[in-house]
Amino acid sequence: MSDPQTGSPSSGYHAASAADEEPAKSTTPKAPRASKKPQLLTPESIASDDVNDADDSRPPIPMAFKPISFAKPTAIQIDRDGIRKPGGTPEAKSTGRGRSLSLIKKAAGSLYRYRRLKDDEVRVLIVKAGASNDPLNATLLTLNDNHIENGSYKYAALSYNWGEDKTENSIIIQDDIGSAPITSIQALVDGAMGAKGLGAKRLLITPNLSDALKRLRQEDQPLLIWVDALCINQNDEVEKQEQVKKMDLIYRNAYNVCIWLGSDDPKNPISDMAMTFIPQVIEPSRHRALLHDSAYLPQWAIYRDFMKWVVYTSNSLDIICRHWALPERQTKTPTTPRLVELPSYIQLVDNSAFGRGAEVFDGRNAGDSFVGRPGDNIYHASGSGREQKFPQVKFPNISKKIDAATQDENETAAPVGGPPVNHDMSLVVTGVCMGKVSFRNQPFADGVIPKECLEKLGWSFDWHATSVESVPEQLWQTLVAEKGPNGTAMPHFYRRACQHCLVNLTRNGHINIESLLQESENGSYVMDYLERVKAVTWDRSFIEACPLKTIYPKSSDGSRDKLVGLGPPKTRRGDLIVVIYGCSVPVILRPMQRDANDIQGYEFIGEAYIYGKMDGEAIEDNFDEQKFRLI
Structure with a gap:
């Protein structure tokens, strides 16, 4: 804890916070989104x-x-x-000072x-x-x-x-x-x-x-x-x-x-x-x-x-108040301590691919989706407002052919110009490519989040640690796809719940969701968080990608901060993370090519969640616009 008077570690003073979040500007806001720096005050400015x-x-x-x-x-x-409440000592008052x-x-x-x-x-x-x-x-x-x-x-x-x-x-x-x-x-x-x-x-x-x-x-x-x-x-x-x-x-x-x-x-x-x-x-x-x-x-x-x-x-x-503290919170939308229902784009666990126990014999249900209902997007990867990018559909001009077909038989038909329209069942779309997949793990199996994925999300595992001080924002937010109930902001207790999960890692440093669910008290916010993590991560792969632009800051080791998120189970290294104009979420496309310089088109692999890029950030980052021929 920090002394608010000095900012240095102190056991004498503890400031209390009703929310359980680190001060912003983590931001691990997301890979934290850019925030405005405090402006230098000058005589002319104020x-x-x-x-x-x-x-x-x-x-x-x-x-x-x-x-x-x-x-x-x-x-x-x-x-x-x-939590222990240290005892405080009354401030000494000097008569002369008074x-x-x-x-x-x-x-x-x-x-x-x-x-x-x-x-x-x-x-x-x-x-x-x-x-x-x-x-x-x-x-x-x-x-x-x-x-x-x-x-x-x-x-x-x-x-x-x-x-x-x-x-x-x-x-x-x-x-x-x-x-x-x-x-x-x-x-x-x-x-x-x-x-x-x-x-x-x-x-x-x-x-x-x-x-x-x-x-x-x-x-x-x-x-x-x-x-x-x-x-x-x-x-x-x-x-x-x-x-x-x-x-x-x-x-x-x-x-x-x-x-x-x-x-x-x-x-x-x-x-x-x-x-x-x-x-x-x-x-x-x-x-x-x-x-x-x-x-x-x-x-x-x-x-x-x-x-x-x-x-x-x-x-x-x-x-x-006095000499001890509670942690902060980040989100400004209050929620109840009980998660009642999941957003539309994430199905309930009973309706997810796992299904109810008795339904296993009848076959499993389809996996959930990030997209949501038509016309009711949860994410806005193509931007919103003035920055929103819409798809442009070009249709062949067949009006001349229609006119020629309806001419009177006695009339002399004028030759119809233009090349014939060929249908090869491909679709050309416009969008931006954010990065190329450099790492993917096997789809999460049996509700286990492996240590390797946790570390790539900013976590440092130490079996001999005596406490968990904080949780990287991109870790706890990525595991729930950065959303809360009904598509709203994430409940503030999600960060705290993830902190409790990290306290109870396996000896190998994994999060075993099934084991923690069995140990969690029914109705607790830790259980709510785990159920959502289970639904979001089932049959998905953790992915890491190298961004295609140099606008991203360098890490302490000199490398560029990478894109992280969740992708479909068939994702491979070398696949592209693309925001197609008009799509509410990023997608994974695979180049189909005979050699390195001969790309025939792209195969659509599936939708993806990319941390910090679900609300139009890719459009604001000014990635180069491209056309993709989907085959």
Whole structure:
């Protein structure tokens, strides 16, 4: 786990996260899809929140704000000792330091005065670096709505309970982002004697907000964060109404949404109940009791109300409270902990090629498909919207022949020009070729995912390891074809479920689905995940391919990152992975040739799933367009 103050390993602090996902930008988003880099802030690109409306001076901002990880995914102990809650120690308070803080408040002078925001502007708070007990120093900056929507600036957002406490704490708002934080009386004196004066005012905040900002503040870098109490002028009703309308936009585009439950408070048991309950939610062995025992109803109510609002509007959710942590989540679509039904393109296990046990004697059913129902595509490999590529069908012009055939017998028929139409039963299609298959394994047999495939998906097997810290995104997503119930985003618990599967590998490093299903509790999310993996991988081969373009980044060993996915069982090395315009999924084509330079056409082998290339990415990557003659 990481200390949010230093980013270094620490056993003293643990930030809690309601979701179970590593911070983005793994992305193992997919082979992670490209994300926009934080833009370097310059004097021309952004303005500070100036007190004087007539003054348009914009101080330089010599830094880029990078996303900060407040929490690290919780490791699963292979010996299943459970999650342990380290004890925290109260922060020591110095009487002399308390008097200094009081003097700093007085010396900072009058309260900060806001400048009215324009209709297309939003404030964000830059919390300057400092130690945990230092006074809070910050600068308010004004961003355009476009900066929020296009992800130019990576900021976090804070959600917390205002409570009934009085605003008896303060935060120092400095005009100049480059000025040093005010942490002592000497700093106040030096600032007041400077040529530009102190350039600092105060804003009053509640003790709860003060605790939250101090906990989130970093020691070595500034924190860019949106806090409603500070980023909205609470005394301006017009501005409040305008900014409240934008809260959905603000939370939805934040790279991280943190929920602060509060510091340790014996008088407020709600925080303790939530922190005690959340570890049980992510433990699959506890699911049956949690879902059926009425004694847990109060905890579920707190958990539901606690998560409901922010989960619907954010990409990530961190729960920050005291000295321990839970992992993050990635997807922003909430789901129930129980997988009810599979998407249309993946049949239920009972209806899949395995069939029910009694149906084995009557013959097995056909395998499932990635394509889905006609007109109801689950994937969009040919792109969508303006980037979508449609097939073009060319028909021979036979109108002249029809006219000639209907002429009066007494009329002299004019000769009909043009070559005759020959039908060789081939089909010419247009598309792009992403890569050539360089590896394929035998079709997955008996529900076993071999170690070799897991390693090619980013997993490193170590039988002597004591815990599983994290799971590569392309591993757990590829095994379920990157989809969740009803073709929606994958449930957030899939990553955690895969983590439990990796805890229970065989001695050879394989995932034995049948064995794990027998050991899993009925109705658990681990069982749901395994059933889906079983349906997706049955009678399919894992494939790896070399991309045909050099746009892909190089790995640490200097090689290009390869395409990975699932293909039909007849796939061979040398087959091509192609996106045919109009097709919702990639397909495998096999060149039919007499020699290396004489390709007669292509044989259609079947549909495929390619990680990170199922939603038009191949079209956006500008692969060379080609024509393929299918025979």
